[in-house]
Amino acid sequence: MALLQIAEPGLAAAPHQHRLAVGIDLGTTNSLVATVASGMARALADDAGHILLPSVVRYGETEMIVGREARAGQADDPLNTIASVKRLMGRSLADADAGMRSHYRLSDGPGMVGIETRAGRKTPVEVSADILRSLRERAEASLGGELTGVVITVPAYFDDAQRQATKDAARLAGLNVLRLLNEPTAAAIAYGLDNAAEGIYAVYDLGGGTFDISILKLTRGVFEVLATNGDPALGGDDFDHLLADWLKAQASLPDDMPVEDRRRLLALARSVKESLSELELTVATCSFSNNVSIQVPVSRATFSELTADLVARSLRPVRKALRDANLGAEDIKGVVMVGGSTRMPHVQAAVEKLFGSAPLNNLDPDQVVALGAAMQADVLAGNRKSGSEADWLLLDVCPLSLGLETMGGLVEKIVPRNSTIPTARAQDFTTYKDGQTAMSVHVVQGEREIVSECRSLARFTLRGIPPMVAGAARIRVTFQIDADGLLSVTAREQTSGVEAHVEVKPSYGLGDGEVARMLLDAYGTGEIDAATRMLREAQVEARRLIDATEAALAADGAALLAPPERDVVQKAIYALAELLETDEGDTRKIRAATDALNAASGDFAARRMDASIKRALAGRSLETL
Amino acid sequence: MSITVTEKAARHIQKTLDKRGKGVGLRLAVKTSGCSGMAYALEFADESQPEDLIFESGGVKLLVDPRSLPYLEGTELDFVREGLNEGFKFNNPNAKAECGCGESFAV
Ligand SMILES: Nc1ncnc2c1ncn2[C@@H]1O[C@H](COP(=O)(O)OP(=O)(O)OP(=O)(O)O)[C@@H](O)[C@H]1O
Numbered sequence: 001m002a003l004l005q006i007a008e009p010g011l012a013a014a015p016h017q018h019r020l021a022v023g024i025d026l027g028t029t030n031s032l033v034a035t036v037a038s039g040m041a042r043a044l045a046d047d048a049g050h051i052l053l054p055s056v057v058r059y060g061e062t063e064m065i066v067g068r069e070a071r072a073g074q075a076d077d078p079l080n081t082i083a084s085v086k087r088l089m090g091r092s093l094a095d096a097d098a099g100m101r102s103h104y105r106l107s108d109g110p111g112m113v114g115i116e117t118r119a120g121r122k123t124p125v126e127v128s129a130d131i132l133r134s135l136r137e138r139a140e141a142s143l144g145g146e147l148t149g150v151v152i153t154v155p156a157y158f159d160d161a162q163r164q165a166t167k168d169a170a171r172l173a174g175l176n177v178l179r180l181l182n183e184p185t186a187a188a189i190a191y192g193l194d195n196a197a198e199g200i201y202a203v204y205d206l207g208g209g210t211f212d213i214s215i216l217k218l219t220r221g222v223f224e225v226l227a228t229n230g231d232p233a234l235g236g237d238d239f240d241h242l243l244a245d246w247l248k249a250q251a252s253l254p255d256d257m258p259v260e261d262r263r264r265l266l267a268l269a270r271s272v273k274e275s276l277s278e279l280e281l282t283v284a285t286c287s288f289s290n291n292v293s294i295q296v297p298v299s300r301a302t303f304s305e306l307t308a309d310l311v312a313r314s315l316r317p318v319r320k321a322l323r324d325a326n327l328g329a330e331d332i333k334g335v336v337m338v339g340g341s342t343r344m345p346h347v348q349a350a351v352e353k354l355f356g357s358a359p360l361n362n363l364d365p366d367q368v369v370a371l372g373a374a375m376q377a378d379v380l381a382g383n384r385k386s387g388s389e390a391d392w393l394l395l396d397v398c399p400l401s402l403g404l405e406t407m408g409g410l411v412e413k414i415v416p417r418n419s420t421i422p423t424a425r426a427q428d429f430t431t432y433k434d435g436q437t438a439m440s441v442h443v444v445q446g447e448r449e450i451v452s453e454c455r456s457l458a459r460f461t462l463r464g465i466p467p468m469v470a471g472a473a474r475i476r477v478t479f480q481i482d483a484d485g486l487l488s489v490t491a492r493e494q495t496s497g498v499e500a501h502v503e504v505k506p507s508y509g510l511g512d513g514e515v516a517r518m519l520l521d522a523y524g525t526g527e528i529d530a531a532t533r534m535l536r537e538a539q540v541e542a543r544r545l546i547d548a549t550e551a552a553l554a555a556d557g558a559a560l561l562a563p564p565e566r567d568v569v570q571k572a573i574y575a576l577a578e579l580l581e582t583d584e585g586d587t588r589k590i591r592a593a594t595d596a597l598n599a600a601s602g603d604f605a606a607r608r609m610d611a612s613i614k615r616a617l618a619g620r621s622l623e624t625l
Numbered sequence: 626m627s628i629t630v631t632e633k634a635a636r637h638i639q640k641t642l643d644k645r646g647k648g649v650g651l652r653l654a655v656k657t658s659g660c661s662g663m664a665y666a667l668e669f670a671d672e673s674q675p676e677d678l679i680f681e682s683g684g685v686k687l688l689v690d691p692r693s694l695p696y697l698e699g700t701e702l703d704f705v706r707e708g709l710n711e712g713f714k715f716n717n718p719n720a721k722a723e724c725g726c727g728e729s730f731a732v
């Protein structure tokens with residue numbers, strides 16, 4: 001550990017004067033690495049001059065191949081050639097992407113799905129690490145030194161499990177992750193810094209596998225993400241699949257084609273799709289096994305019509321993000337287009353129509369994310385002179401609300417969705433029963449008000465709370481989300497200082513569709529949730545009153561109440577308890593019975609108060625009060 | 626919570642302040658840089674800023690700007706000898722990860 005010396009005012013040296021730092025866009029389809037040299041961000045090419053590294057890994061008999069060559073051999077060895085592995089990051093077998101399931105031999109494993117290959121079982125983390133290692137070697141060869149740190153981008157929609165998996169992959173590849181950065185935010189960094197643009201922008205990122213929309217506010221070099229949304233299962237691949245199905249029908253190809261032919265057909269569909277971004281008409285030509293070959297003319301108009309629904313699907317999250325940010329399309333100064341799929345003319349047209357202005361295209365849609373990541377890496381590595389870095393603050397948001405389970409299975413939201421991160425938020429809770437010495441903390445993620453409808457992230461128990469009457473303990477629960485979007489939760493009893501803590505080492509497993517579903521659900525069911533919430537609250541309140549009254553009766557009932565008085569209170573308790581047990585779920589009735597018990601025990605409560613004041617005053621003179 | 630210095634650190638700070646002949650105390654700050662994201666800065670302070678938070682420990686005034694405070698709360702500043710080198714070391718309960726050289730940290 002380096003020891004520090006005291007410097008003269010304003011002269012504390014920035015550490016690490018010359019550090020090699022890079023940004024990596026680890027894409028579903030393509031990955032690339034960029035760095036800042038002499039103040040300019042630029043993507044690094046491999047020996048052959050290629051910048052994009054196809055995110056494909058082939059596990060061969062003797063060696064492993066990454067990138068272009070692996071992709072070229074995909075049709076020959078489909079089961080051992082892993083593409084689009086990003087779709088499996090942080091997933092269990094149960095929620096693995098259906099397309100991936102049909103292409104690979106997936107198996108369940110501890111924590112995460114595995115892919116059976118010739119080289120053995122590979123987890124998505126290992127496959128991603130192989131891609132990252134290849135980029136690391138490229139960067140180190142081209143920069144002539146060891147990398148100090150990297151910034152890796154992830155879709156805004158990645159949950160904790162997916163982010164953790166990405167970090168794990170980087171560690172496995174021997175990379176030091178300075179931070180993870182949301183892809184659209186990285187694009188905005190590249191855009192904002194290059195153009196010194198101010199105002200509110202949208203970043204529309206349609207890549208190979210995922211779609212992200214972010215609404216960002218840029219002011220004097222400060223980025224604030226106002227809202228994010230997206231569809232984690234929408235991208236260029238889906239366009240390929242639709243076109244492939246259409247080609248198959250046109251050419252009357254059989255449904256049960258061998259895996260190699262299906263791969264060939266997909267590759268054909270992709271190249272047809274890409275050329276239709278330039279041409280009005282092309283002919284799809286390909287030969288398959290058993291001497292079958294096809295030749296199908298495809299026009300841009302046909303393709304646009306075929307895939308219009310996919311384009312429309314991307315506009316829904318855009319509208320939602322605008323709503324979340326309380327903005328209309330007219331408030332958006334410009335739309336930044338990111339991702340190779342935004343080259344499709346009908347995507348451009350749809351975005352232009354929605355926003356009423358031509359989208360911004362002056363950055364290379366393939367590189368913009370990596371360039372932004374490189375700029376951020378440069379800052380984090382301390383390569384910028386202080387002053388400029390001080391104004392360079394980046395705000396990001398968390399995509400789903402985080403909260404705690406409270407009594408009755410309700411969710412108390414602590415960090416609302418779209419809160420800027422890093423963040424720390426605290427809320428005080430108390431004990432529910434007299435003498436309660438432990439409290440269990442259940443951390444959940446999602447938009448619904450009912451625990452069972454949200455995703456369970458972690459549970460832990462705070463023990464050693466000093467026994468006190470119900471409601472006297474003050475337990476502060478703090479949620480802290482770091483700059484990578486990873487969560488840690490601490491519960492601390494304030495008077496005694498006892499503390500318990502959990503790092504959300506997320507249980508890999510929130511399905512891609514599930515994030516979207518959890519968001520969608522929250523919109524449709526607000527009212528039902530509110531009703532359920534009121535019912536649960538009434539039930540909790542009722543139970544608490546019963547417990548408190550019973551405890552009071554046990555303590556002072558005999559001393560302070562005559563038997564008939566005692567009966568009245570007891571009856572009101574029974575009436576309320578019965579109502580709770582029949583599980584009828586009538587909020588009004590429960591509230592009425594609760595009020596009745598309150599009324600019946602009102603006198604008793606007053607007498608107890610008097611008695612306890614008398615006890616407290618006993619033996620003290622007026623002066624000491 | 627507060628920020629403190631060890632007895633050894635206090636002695637050393639006092640000595641260097643005396644030798645320097647001026648200065649109201651020591652400024653502790655955190656800057657966003659370094660390979661783990663944050664880096665410490667340790668400077669003489671010739672004047673305090675209105676927004677500064679001031680801690681006293683071992684007879685030394687420690688000035689911290691409010692932006693740095695959350696990252697420094699609970700930190701103890703120590704003065705140590707390691708091999709041939711002598712210098713200050715931050716014992717920071719907030720730091721979760723340090724880069725290999727210890728010049729920067731992450732919370
Ligand atoms: N000229 C083009 N016309 C249409 N689509 C294109 C064109 N060029 C590339 N694409 C498509 O862009 C997609 C790849 O985009 P990109 O490299 O941005 O994705 P990615 O970043 O790897 O994926 P993701 O962002 O989902 O992780 C592929 O589906 C590819 O077919």
Ligand SMILES: [Mg+2]
Nearest residue numbers: 027183207339
């Ligand atoms: Mg991308």
